[in-house]
Amino acid sequence: MGSCLKGKSEAKKHPGAYLCDKCGAVSDKKKHVCDPSKLKKKDLEKGKKKKK
Numbered sequence: 001m002g003s004c005l006k007g008k009s010e011a012k013k014h015p016g017a018y019l020c021d022k023c024g025a026v027s028d029k030k031k032h033v034c035d036p037s038k039l040k041k042k043d044l045e046k047g048k049k050k051k052k
């Protein structure tokens, strides 16, 4: 814990990347975000900004 990017994405959104549900940062590494959800191709096609 304690290793989130805090909103600063270090990768572009792409299938297989991890998006932090808390702060919205994107990383290729799961450990780099605090609440990771893996992006799927489907997620990216639906709209750039996904809101819960």
Ligand SMILES: [Zn+2]
Pocket (backbone or CB within 6 Å): 004, 005, 006, 007, 020, 021, 022, 023, 024, 025, 033, 034, 035
């Ligand atoms: Zn986060």
